[in-house]
Amino acid sequence: MIDTSNSSSTSKTIETVSGITVRLCGDSGDGMQLLGTQLTNTSALAGNDVATFPDFPAEIRAPRGTRAGVSGFQVQFASREIFTPGDTLDALVVMNPAAMVTNLSDLRKGGILIANEDGFNDKEYKLAKVESNPLDADVIEQSYRVVRVAMTKLTREAVSEFGLSTKFADRCKNFFAMGLVYWLFGRSLDPTLRFIEEKFSKKPDIMNANIAALRAGWAFGETTEVFGESYQVEAAKLAPGTYRNIMGNQALAWGLIAASSVSKKEMFYGTYPITPASDILHELTRFKNFGVRTFQAEDEIAAIGATIGAAFGGSMAVTASSGPGIALKGEAMGLGIMLELPMIIINVQRGGPSTGLPTKTEQSDLLQAMYGRNGEAPMPILAPRSPGDCFDMAVEAWRIAVECMVPVMVLSDGYIANGSEPWKIPDVADLPEISCTHPAGGESEEPFLPYSRNENLARPWAVPGTPDLMHRLGGLEKEDGTGNVSYDPDNHQHMVDTRAAKVAKIAERIPDQDVFGNTSGDILVISWGGTYGACLTAVARCRDAGHDVSHAHIRYMNPMPANIGELLGSFRTILVPELNSGQLRMLLRAEYLVDCIGINKIQGKPFAVSELVDEITHHATTRRQDASARRTAKVG
């Protein structure tokens, strides 16, 4: 056990606040993501509600000290329920000048700026392309509470007894920064001490040095005169239950494992590494004891090809990628639709087009998901709204895939994939039942009809190895019933109609759209995917301000819930915030013939709550006069 007797109580004044938003920034090799993850876990364990926003460059080690190389991790922890990682920062920790100049604009006036003073020197100014020390500007001292800490020097002193080289000693400085942040916000060191002990168990010198650095950071906060007080955030009042912190991609992986388990189908996961989807592979491949077989293919097409092959064989088959990879999978997805086999295709969206912004978030693949295949190739699409919701949507995707014998797409995005939140652990007994059945041979004198259909329009999932049911699948148009190749015009019409009807019928098997606020009124904000938290928070604030605004967040993108049309007709103004140029708006207009006003942002960043509040307020206070109201607002 670790002695924590000196690490849990402070002799200084403690101010209780309802929430803190802090961002930790440094070079991409400075360990900021680790620091952020630890702070998140520690805060979650303290009972806070937490929401995170990791933001890092696409390069693994972008040129050191440059603005392009800055890696950041933002976390909000609060004693109330929160849905976003926060708009403006209460505290900003910067390890070098580049980190400071690229992030300072988000720090609120009067906020705390903690700078690693040792990272501020002439060489670093040059790399960050600043004339002189940005900390010395008068406006900085006037606007913020600046705390300069010689972190490198203090860390070296703290770890000197372990005889590490300077290089390794300096690597401990993120733990020093962590210790200081923990002191400032009254966090326990214990979870991170446990983490260090586990991670570095085979390297005792590094382990002890990191522990020493962490404690030194904490002690610095306690003894320095620059901090008169520390802050405390009480536990949040979440629904009763057992919680853990979970990231979006992790929740997706666990949802898939849960779906595999409840459907008694071992999982095959075929994929090709791509940001930001690769973490699903890393997570799944750890769980071979759940019968998970992961296949790192030679390319995106091989990944989905193998997935379809596994589906043919009767496995739970899953593939995942991001936009560019999904583009490559287009033809094979069409085959999956023709074969009418169950499988899950996950798209963790990122900034596009082409390679775009691999590490940044965007919602610009909705139309690709809807229409990005040759021919008439409809596919059910689900979109999780938060990291934890990825779990439920993964299970739901498999339920629909199996019940309707159809490939299902899950549209996640980089923001929820890398973000995390407290997740109420479900009772395994409460997970939905998913029943997979395969026809057995020898049941009938009649010839087997692989394209006969049940009430869901689903065909039988007959798998190789079953006597008497031998049949041939393929991408040529199928004759209904027999599945034989058919060029008959009427049959083609019938099959196109049937595949569409099968997907449309899923609307009967999904819940109605729920609404936060009222089911009719002045303004309906309608959103989807990872913007849930920002939209909900913005609508709640506007309602508090007295505006007649409600919020519907769609998780079933295709088909949409049956009551969406009615809902859209019950409000005078429909606002559609999206991190794209208006893709859901286009679908809503096309399908329901209602006008919708877009709130659109494509900067690789999530919505700030404040920008949505401004837009909603604008519409709530401006009477619509003419068609000019149809404009698309650009924010940010």
Add this chain to the structure above:
Amino acid sequence: MNLPVLKAADFASDQDVRWCPGCGDYSILAQMKKVLPELGYPREKTVFISGIGCSSRFPYYMNTYGMHSIHGRAPTFATGLKSTRPELMVWVITGDGDALSIGGNHFIHCLRRNLDINIVLFNNRIYGLTKGQYSPTSVEGQVTKSTPMGAIDHPLSPLSVALAAEATFVARSIDAHVKHLGQTLKAAAEHKGTSLVEVYQNCNVFNDGAMAYAQEKKQRAENVVELEHGKPLIFGAQSDKGIRLTGNQLEVVNTADVPADDLLIHDAQAPNPAIQMMLARMRYPEMPEPIGVLRSVKGVTTYDDQINEQVTAAKAKQGDGDLNALFHSGDTWQVA
């Protein structure tokens, strides 16, 4: 248990075969139907997967499970199926365009993984289904619809590609040489690991006679050397010619002129594929072209075995997955 004895006809599906009359594909289909009963494997555990092209219609004509997939990707579907259902006997049917152009990537990766499947590559050196464009195995200078002034690409040899991809079983046969074709398909089926069989197949519509030197009985003896493991390389209607390795070159010699010991003895089981690669590179008309099993190496792990062994090992070590334990692993906290 008494398994029903199957005949070739039992492997025929009820679909009309729609290849052009005179196509070499018919012969391959007939040999496949003949060989499968000899293997004694149940029809329902046999799966044919193809890509796109004339040859890829093959699965429709077999009364087994089958999938006519997308262009060039058949090995990928086979990979997912065989990895999850290793008890199935999986055949990939492909062509020169399907396997070597659009599907080149999957072809080499399937071979290097040594997935336990059989790939039959119908090589007619032309695109048939798209009506007569040159293929990656078309000879230089070949005039086709898309190369009116002659093809300027250098052709690929499927055998060389397969050997370079570390294939464990590499063979070649000829549509018209039916007995040899049947034996080769059987040897491929019996090999554990990825088996590649290139079959010279005549496209009598778009590339008729392109490989007549090997297909026609009269010419074959002079232009083709049949490989047999452990036997010297001898060919010719009178068995009067042989292949000798001199330095790092293969050369044709008259058997009458050299001691019998000088002839190259075929070693299909040599782990080092260097000499097999030299054989694969023998091209008509400079050299006779080899048919038979160039390479057949045992004991290399297969992808399907290993992916399943890892699952078995993980279950043995960690126990069967427990969802509740997973959910509660690591740090959790209670909210009352």
